[in-house]
Amino acid sequence: MSSQFDASVAALRSAIEQGESFVIIPHVNPDGDAIGSAIAVYIALTKKGKRVELIGADEVPRNLRFLPRWEEFRSAREMFPDDAPTENMPKEIEHFDLAIIVDLSAPRRLAHARHLIPLAKAVAVVDHHELGDDVADGILVVDSSYAATALLLYHIWEAIGFEFDSDIAQCLLTGIATDTGGFKFQNTDARALRAAADLVQRGGNLSLIHEMVWDRKPESALKLLGVALNNLRIAANGKVAYSTLSLQEYESVGATDEDSEGIVNEVGKVDSCVISALFREHLPNRIRVSVRSRGDIDVAEVCRKFEGGGHKNAAGCTFSSSLESAIAALMPSLEAAAL
Numbered sequence: 001m002s003s004q005f006d007a008s009v010a011a012l013r014s015a016i017e018q019g020e021s022f023v024i025i026p027h028v029n030p031d032g033d034a035i036g037s038a039i040a041v042y043i044a045l046t047k048k049g050k051r052v053e054l055i056g057a058d059e060v061p062r063n064l065r066f067l068p069r070w071e072e073f074r075s076a077r078e079m080f081p082d083d084a085p086t087e088n089m090p091k092e093i094e095h096f097d098l099a100i101i102v103d104l105s106a107p108r109r110l111a112h113a114r115h116l117i118p119l120a121k122a123v124a125v126v127d128h129h130e131l132g133d134d135v136a137d138g139i140l141v142v143d144s145s146y147a148a149t150a151l152l153l154y155h156i157w158e159a160i161g162f163e164f165d166s167d168i169a170q171c172l173l174t175g176i177a178t179d180t181g182g183f184k185f186q187n188t189d190a191r192a193l194r195a196a197a198d199l200v201q202r203g204g205n206l207s208l209i210h211e212m213v214w215d216r217k218p219e220s221a222l223k224l225l226g227v228a229l230n231n232l233r234i235a236a237n238g239k240v241a242y243s244t245l246s247l248q249e250y251e252s253v254g255a256t257d258e259d260s261e262g263i264v265n266e267v268g269k270v271d272s273c274v275i276s277a278l279f280r281e282h283l284p285n286r287i288r289v290s291v292r293s294r295g296d297i298d299v300a301e302v303c304r305k306f307e308g309g310g311h312k313n314a315a316g317c318t319f320s321s322s323l324e325s326a327i328a329a330l331m332p333s334l335e336a337a338a339l
C-alpha cells in the first residue's frame with residue numbers, strides 16, 4: 001500500500017470521526033458490490049450513532065433484496081424528479097458533513113444522486129476502478145488492485161474505525177462474491193478468498209448469496225435469456241459473439257432490463273470467442289451495451305472511447321440510437337480488440 005493510500009484512509013477515518021451526518025451513494029444501475037458496500041458502510045455509521053442516509057439513483061435490484069436493511073435505500077429519482085436541485089428539500093437531506101460514494105469515482109455515474117454532492121461539506125470516494133477524467137473532488141480511497149470495493153473496504157474496515165458484525169459480513173461478502181462472479185473470474189485472488197473465509201466466519205452466508213443472486217430468476221428473465229440466445233451472432237471469425245434484445249422482445253416476454261442481468265456471460269460461453277457483447281434496447285433508441293472479454297483483452301478501453309467504462313474484462317457503454325446503429329458503431333472496435 002502506498003503512503004498516499006494510507007494518508008487517504010487516515011483522512012477518511014478522521015472525516016468519519018468528526019462528522020455527524022452522512023450520505024452513502026452507490027452508482028447508477030447498481031450491482032452487488034455497489035449495494036453491498038453501501039449498506040455495509042451505512043450499518044457501520046449507524047452503529048456509531050451517526051445520522052446516515054442511503055440514497056441511490058436506482059432502486060435496489062430485485063436479486064439483492066435479501067441483504068440486511070436494503071429497504072432503507074431512498075431513491076434519488078424521486079427526490080430530484082426533474083434531475084435538478086430542488087427548492088423543497090426534506091430537512092434530513094439539506095446538509096451532510098460527508099458524502100461517501102462507493103464503487104465509482106465519477107460524479108456523472110451518480111445520475112440523479114449527483115445533486116446530493118453540493119449538499120455535503122466534503123466528499124469521499126471508495127472505489128476499485130481505474131480513475132477516469134471525471135473524478136469527484138475529495139478524499140480518494142481508490143485502489144484498482146482490489147477485486148471489489150467491498151474487498152477494499154474489508155481491508156480498511158478497522159483502520160477507518162468500523163467494527164464487523166454478521167450483517168456487515170454478509171454485505172461485504174456479497175460485494176466480493178458478485179464482483180468475482182461467484183469466485184470464478186480472473187480477479188479471484190488469494191486476497192479475495194481469504195477475506196471471504198473470514199467473512200463467512202463472521203456470519204456471511206455464501207450459499208444464500210448464490211441462491212438469491214444467481215440461482216433464482218423470474219420466468220421473464222429465463223424467457224429473455226432464450227430470446228438473446230436465439231439472436232446470437234458471431235463475428236471476427238468466431239472471436240466476437242454478441243446478441244441483441246429489442247424493446248419489442250422485452251415486451252413480448254414481459255421482461256424489464258433487470259432481467260438481462262448475466263445474459264452477456266451466457267453469450268460469452270461460445271468456445272471460440274474472446275469478446276462477447278449484449279446490445280439492449282431498454283428504452284426507445286437507448287441502447288445499453290455490456291461487454292466481456294477473456295484474458296488480456298481490455299474492453300474497458302474500448303468502452304471508454306464511447307464514454308463508457310468499467311474493468312478490463314467487464315465493461316459497458318450506452319448509445320442514443322437504434323440497435324443496428326449501435327452495433328455498427330461499436331463492432332469495428334470490438335473486432336479490432338479481438339484480433
Ligand SMILES: [Mn+2]
Pocket residue numbers: 033034103128147148149179
Ligand atoms: Mn465493484
